[in-house]
Amino acid sequence: MERKRARIIYNPSSGKEILRNHLPDMLDILENGGFETSCHATKGSEDTMEAARQASFHQFDLVVAAGGDGTINEVINGLSRCEYRPPLGIIPAGTTNDLGRALRLPRHPIEACKVIIEQNYVPLDVGKVTAISEEMANSESYFINIAACGRLTEISYEVPSKLKTILGQLAYYMKGFEKLPQIRPIHLDLDSPEYSFSGKVMLCLIANSSSVAGFHRIAPDAKIDDGVFDVLLVKTMSIPELIRLATLALRGEHIASDRIDYFHTNHLVVKSDEQVDLNLDGEYGGALPRQFQVLKHHLQVAVKNNIQAISGNESDSDEMVEYMIEESLR
Known part of the structure; x- marks a missing residue:
């Protein structure tokens, strides 16, 4: 054979x-x-x-x-x-x-x-991103975890590789705290069959899985095979409020905040009247405007026969980050 x-x-x-x-x-x-x-x-x-x-x-x-x-x-x-x-x-x-x-x-x-x-293969949704401006017609890319925009999303490609090697995931959080004083809201126009929005936000996350940037409860309802994105809009707030929201996000409790809009869709268009860059799975993904759609069950991926709950190291990391956040509020 x-x-x-x-x-x-x-x-x-x-x-x-x-x-x-x-x-x-x-x-x-x-x-x-x-x-x-x-x-x-x-x-x-x-x-x-x-x-x-x-x-x-x-x-x-x-x-x-x-x-x-x-x-x-x-x-x-x-x-x-x-x-x-x-x-x-x-x-x-x-x-x-x-x-x-x-x-x-x-x-x-x-x-x-x-x-x-x-x-043991299971179906995996893929996010497709298409440029909608005439000069970038036919430009497309794909993501598996997250499409994001907002000044905080620049962190992932600003952290030096040596620092990531030494500190791992904490390097991103340290860079985030460093950039917090510079964070300013951006203007977004968002349109989908389920929800529309126009105004200032701190952050926009279009999630395909529950784990984003090491926060493994950032989109608590997200599934890799459900055919929809979990979209989070973080509305304008002060820096101390943003830090407190990050603490809630570590526990998956941020969705209840009145500063968060959270909805599901399989298609949306995001535009802005200013220069706004897009982050796709932690990498630079060009600038808005962009169209997003779910390619349901586009790939098959190998997983354990019995998927167990997230273990050990993640909770240790979360405790360290939560401590850093609490210290920043003192």
Whole structure:
């Protein structure tokens, strides 16, 4: 019987080079799990997307994305454009690992590979983003966790890579506290079949999963396969109010705030009369205006047969961040 073929697309610099160090063991597990496996070390975003497209073109039976949220986003951008889209395995090895958190995947590459060879696939929605200005016609991109705009979203590509390596997720929160005095509201015009809005906001989040920027309860109702986005608008408020709201978000209690508008939709258009940049899965995604739509069950992704609740390390990190927030209010 012909063996299945797998292609690992990995970022060799992710997670203090943990992927490079464990690559022989990863290949061994996949081979013993029934996959004839080859690998590709990424050299940049376009290279990563092209590697995913080539894996689709050559009809691989499985594509394994190994790296941080940026690497996974690039693989998904490559696969989502193809007619044939092989199942996706995830080896989370970045700073935040939002999709890995949402799927309750192990952080260690060996344990993540063991999940992949179970071949237990579930459907995964993908967000499609289309430019609607004439000069950018036919421009499209994809995201799996979050599309966001607002000055706070610039943090993810302003944190130095060395700081992320040393401090991990806390590096983002530290950068966030540093930028708080500079935060100003932006003007947005938002239109969807379910809800319309025009005015000033601190932040707009269009979520496809419950874990966003390490806050694993930011969109508490979000599911990866429900065919809708969870959209959060954070209305204008003072900096102390914003800090208190962040504390509530760690516990998933922010949705009840009268400063939050929260709704579900599978299609929306977001515009602004000022320059507003878009963040897609932690990476720069161009500027508004943009149209967003859900591609329901566009991919299949490998998960554990019995998905367990989020464990250990996340709550430890949350406690540290909550302490930092409380200290900032003193």
